[in-house]
Amino acid sequence: MIVGVPKEIYPKERRVGLVPAVIPTLKKAGLDVVVESGAGLAAGYPDSEYVEKGAQLIGDRAELFKTADIIVQFLCYGANDVTGSQDLPLMHKGQALIGFVRPLGTLKTLQEIAERGVTSFSVELMPRTTRAQSMDALSSMATICGYRAVVLAADTLPRMFPMLTTAAGTIAPARVLIIGAGVAGLQAIATARRLGAVASAYDMRPAAKEQVQSLGGRFVELPIEAKDAQDARGYGKAQDETFYQKQRELLGKTVAESDVVITAAVIPGKQSPVLVTQDMVKKMAPGSVIVDLAAERGGNCELTKPSEVVVEHNVTIIGVFNLAGTVPYHASALYARNVSAFLQHLVRDGKLQLDLKDEIIRETLVTQGGEVVNARVREFFGLLALQSAPAGGGA
Numbered sequence: 001m002i003v004g005v006p007k008e009i010y011p012k013e014r015r016v017g018l019v020p021a022v023i024p025t026l027k028k029a030g031l032d033v034v035v036e037s038g039a040g041l042a043a044g045y046p047d048s049e050y051v052e053k054g055a056q057l058i059g060d061r062a063e064l065f066k067t068a069d070i071i072v073q074f075l076c077y078g079a080n081d082v083t084g085s086q087d088l089p090l091m092h093k094g095q096a097l098i099g100f101v102r103p104l105g106t107l108k109t110l111q112e113i114a115e116r117g118v119t120s121f122s123v124e125l126m127p128r129t130t131r132a133q134s135m136d137a138l139s140s141m142a143t144i145c146g147y148r149a150v151v152l153a154a155d156t157l158p159r160m161f162p163m164l165t166t167a168a169g170t171i172a173p174a175r176v177l178i179i180g181a182g183v184a185g186l187q188a189i190a191t192a193r194r195l196g197a198v199a200s201a202y203d204m205r206p207a208a209k210e211q212v213q214s215l216g217g218r219f220v221e222l223p224i225e226a227k228d229a230q231d232a233r234g235y236g237k238a239q240d241e242t243f244y245q246k247q248r249e250l251l252g253k254t255v256a257e258s259d260v261v262i263t264a265a266v267i268p269g270k271q272s273p274v275l276v277t278q279d280m281v282k283k284m285a286p287g288s289v290i291v292d293l294a295a296e297r298g299g300n301c302e303l304t305k306p307s308e309v310v311v312e313h314n315v316t317i318i319g320v321f322n323l324a325g326t327v328p329y330h331a332s333a334l335y336a337r338n339v340s341a342f343l344q345h346l347v348r349d350g351k352l353q354l355d356l357k358d359e360i361i362r363e364t365l366v367t368q369g370g371e372v373v374n375a376r377v378r379e380f381f382g383l384l385a386l387q388s389a390p391a392g393g394g395a
């Protein structure tokens, strides 16, 4: 089978779906790789490295789509809501597509992919199980976002992060608060600590406490308990407005005492809860920084302007999207390893194995045979369950 890697076409996207290092492993698994010329250049992977590792280059994008049995992209049509539709006419019946497709975004987009006869797999829907861990692209990207959020904050804050004792006096360490200690939040704690800051974190999932502490962070305990804080897939569950109101009241003092607040409290497929209000921002010291990793879904801070950096009440609020994309070399390397593991799982004896009893296949498969087939996606968009869908599929 032939795996095709087109150049990413989302404006300013620098990542690439596969890096040269994974090509020999794929070849061993019986997969040949064709790459659009220049696809890896902006991430730091020149064409020559792909060729050295055994890939073939194709200059013409349409030709690449025609040649490939499986297309591997970072931002497929769907996740690429700006220019992604350009690829639709290039896709052909029976072709497989792997990448970020934003399965809970717009139904029409998914239907358009289905109508092309494409068998698409959404990396966002990868189950959070030990077996699927090596294929979990969301966690890879979240790790980079957490790191990058701290680096951005350190670059913006008019203070240093570490405690320093110098002949000119002692400098107190920066206080960094992380709200939402998932993968991104935990990496933010680790990075803030490496830079010498005092890090504390809050999460509504009680299980997060131990993880925060194991990274040397202080866990902020609030005297409220979330109802079913975590769903069966390990994600945080949406709470009611009364709960969020109480959280805001209780978090106010801790936010005011922090130099940097990194918010990463997201709920898949939902607007992010507002946990930092305008009033809370007003009480922060001048020069403080908020990095809102939930900006794409509205933001955890009331004053976040999605995709922008704003200064309000002397506090810089960074709502920039796609922080993982700003570290394209390593984002591509991690993603390529995730996808390569998925490909090895998916392709057996030169064929796609679409065994729906396999949780990894069942949960990530979005379109097949002209239809949106994923049970979770269908339920999300209010579509009737398919008769042939296996019980419990992806829900």
Ligand SMILES: NC(=O)c1ccc[n+]([C@@H]2O[C@H](COP(=O)([O-])OP(=O)(O)OC[C@H]3O[C@@H](n4cnc5c(N)ncnc54)[C@H](O)[C@@H]3O)[C@@H](O)[C@H]2O)c1
Pocket: 127, 128, 129, 130, 132, 133, 136, 139, 142, 179, 180, 181, 182, 183, 184, 185, 202, 203, 204, 205, 208, 229, 234, 235, 236, 237, 239, 247, 264, 265, 266, 267, 268, 273, 275
């Ligand atoms: N393969 C695996 O086993 C696997 C893979 C990835 C993550 N995980 C685990 O799943 C958990 C969630 O990680 P994630 O990165 O997917 O999280 P996420 O990106 O879905 O959400 C971020 C965090 O925000 C928290 N949150 C949401 N609303 C909140 C609120 N109102 N107040 C406070 N916190 C709020 C959530 O509890 C979550 O921890 C972590 O414990 C992580 O280690 C396991």
